Amino acid sequence: MLLDLAKVLHVEVEALTGQPWQYAPSGNPVVGGLDGVRQFFARYDNLLGVEAGDQVDVADVRRRVDGAHRAYQAAEYERVVENLPALLSSADPLRSFGAGGGQREALAGYVNAYAMAAKLLTKMGAADLALLSADRAASAAVDADSVGARGMAAYQVVCALLRADRAEDGERLAVHMAEVVQREARPDVPSIISVAGALWLISAVIAGRRTDRAEAWRRLNQADGLATMLGQDGNFAWTAFGPTNVAIHRGSVAAELGDPAEALRAADAVDPDRLPVGLNSRRAQVHLDLAWAQVQRKRDADALLHLMEAERVAPEMVRYNVMARELVREMLARQKRSKTSALHRLAVRAGVLD
Numbered sequence: 001m002l003l004d005l006a007k008v009l010h011v012e013v014e015a016l017t018g019q020p021w022q023y024a025p026s027g028n029p030v031v032g033g034l035d036g037v038r039q040f041f042a043r044y045d046n047l048l049g050v051e052a053g054d055q056v057d058v059a060d061v062r063r064r065v066d067g068a069h070r071a072y073q074a075a076e077y078e079r080v081v082e083n084l085p086a087l088l089s090s091a092d093p094l095r096s097f098g099a100g101g102g103q104r105e106a107l108a109g110y111v112n113a114y115a116m117a118a119k120l121l122t123k124m125g126a127a128d129l130a131l132l133s134a135d136r137a138a139s140a141a142v143d144a145d146s147v148g149a150r151g152m153a154a155y156q157v158v159c160a161l162l163r164a165d166r167a168e169d170g171e172r173l174a175v176h177m178a179e180v181v182q183r184e185a186r187p188d189v190p191s192i193i194s195v196a197g198a199l200w201l202i203s204a205v206i207a208g209r210r211t212d213r214a215e216a217w218r219r220l221n222q223a224d225g226l227a228t229m230l231g232q233d234g235n236f237a238w239t240a241f242g243p244t245n246v247a248i249h250r251g252s253v254a255a256e257l258g259d260p261a262e263a264l265r266a267a268d269a270v271d272p273d274r275l276p277v278g279l280n281s282r283r284a285q286v287h288l289d290l291a292w293a294q295v296q297r298k299r300d301a302d303a304l305l306h307l308m309e310a311e312r313v314a315p316e317m318v319r320y321n322v323m324a325r326e327l328v329r330e331m332l333a334r335q336k337r338s339k340t341s342a343l344h345r346l347a348v349r350a351g352v353l354d
Contacts (some may be wrong), residue, residue: 001258004211033082034126040085041132045092056093058102062109064090069116069238072123075281075314080120088117095140107144111137111153116238118156122163123320130160151181151195152237158202167206174203178222187229194234194241197226201241201249208256216253220246235276244274248282251289255323260293267293284314291327300331304343311346319350328352 006013068087071080091113097106114137121130134156141149154177161170178199185193204219223246233242251266267290272283287310294303307327311318318324328347335343347353 033078033084034124036085037081037121037126037129040088041129056090056097056106058094058097058106058109061090061094062112065109065113065116068120069112070278072116072120073235073238073240073279073281075284075317077120077123077316077320081124084117084120088113104144104146107140108146108149110140111144111146111149112238113137114140115152115156118160122156122159125163125320125322127160127164130163131157134160147181147184148191148195148237151177151192151199155195155198155202155239158199158206162202162206167209171203171206171210174199174206175219178203182222182226185226185229187231190230190234191236193226193230194236194239197223197230197241197246198237198239200226201246204249204253205256208253211257213257216257220250220253223249233274233276235279240275240279240282242275244270244272245282248285248289252285255289255292258296260296263289263293280314281317284310284317287313288317288321288324288327292323295327295330298334300334300343303327303331304346307346308342311349315349318346325350325352 002013002016006016009016064087068080068083091110094106094110094113097103114133118130118134118137121127121133134153137153138150138157141153154173158170158174158177161167161173178196181192181196181199185196187193200219200223204216204223207216207219223241224243227241227243227246230236230242233244235241239245247266247270251263251270254260254263254266267286270286272286275282287306291303291306291310294300294306307318307324310324328343328350329352331343332347332352335341344353
C-alpha cells in the first residue's frame with residue numbers, strides 16, 4: 001500500500017514513513033537448476049536446423065507433463081525446475097507434429113508443457129523466462145484452434161505479466177479472455193468452465209491489487225457462478241478451480257485490498273479438506289492469508305502459527321512465496337533478535353536469513 005501511495009503521489013516511500021525504506025535483508029532465494037533452464041531457452045535449436053527427432057510418443061510426453069503439473073501443485077518446485085529442460089526438450093517435437101488426427105492433441109500437449117513451465121518460472125521469480133514460456137504456449141494454442149488451450153495460455157501470460165510488474169496489461173488480457181472462454185462454458189465441458197473461472201479469479205486479484213473493491217467482488221461473483229455450474233471442487237485443466245478455490249480467493253483478494261478483517265472472515269470460512277488430493281499450495285494459501293491478516297493486526301504469535309502450518313503443508317511455497325517472505329521480514333523487524341526463536345528458525349528455513 002505504501003508503494004502504491006508513493007507512486008500516485010510521485011514521492012519516495014521515505015516521505016510517507018519518515019524513515020528509510022529497507023528492502024529484503026537477504027534478497028530472493030537462489031533457485032537451483034534455473035541456470036539450466038536459461039540455457040535451454042537460449043538454444044533455439046530450430047533456428048540452427050537441429051532436428052528434434054522423428055519419433056515422438058505424444059501420450060508419453062503428456063503423461064510426463066501431467067506428472068510435472070502434479071508435482072508443481074504439491075509445491076515440489078525445486079524438483080520440477082531441475083527436470084524442466086529435459087521435459088521441454090521432449091515436448092518440443094509436438095509443436096511440429098505431422099498433420100492428421102493427432103496434430104491437435106500434440107499441440108495441446110505442447111501448450112500444456114509450456115503453460116506448466118510458465119507457472120513454475122513465475123513462482124520462481126524468473127519473469128523473463130515465464131513470459132517467454134507463456135508466449136510459446138500462446139502461439140501454439142492459436143494453432144491448436146482450442147479456446148481452452150488459448151485460455152490456459154492466456155492465464156499464464158497474465159501471471160507472468162504480474163510478476164514483471166505489468167498489472168495493467170495482465171488485467172486487460174485476463175478480463176477479455178475470461179469473457180471469450182465463458183461464452184463457451186457449458187456444464188458438460190468442465191475444463192472450459194474451469195479455465196474461464198480461473199481467469200476471473202486472477203482478474204479479481206488484480207482489481208484488488210489496485211484497490212477496486214467493487215470490481216474485484218464482481219469478478220469473484222462471476223467465478224462463483226461458474227463454480228456453481230461446475231458443481232464440484234475439481235482440477236480440470238490443472239486449474240484447481242471450484243467452489244473452495246473461489247472461497248480461498250476471497251481471502252486473497254481481501255489481502256490485496258488491505259482489509260485484514262475481511263481476509264480473516266473469508267479464510268475462516270474455507271475448508272481446505274474439500275480440495276482434491278495433492279493441491280498442497282492451495283491449502284497453504286489459506287494459512288498464508290490468515291498470517292497476513294494477523295500481521296496487520298500485530299498479532300505476530302498467531303501469524304507465526306499460520307506460517308508454520310503453511311510450511312508444514314507446503315515447505316517450498318513458504319520459501320518462494322513473496323508474501324510469506326515479506327511477512328517474516330516484517331515480524332523480524334518487530335521482534336528482538338534471537339537465534340533460538342521459532343520465528344528466527346522459520347526465517348532461516350525460508351531463506352530470509354542466513
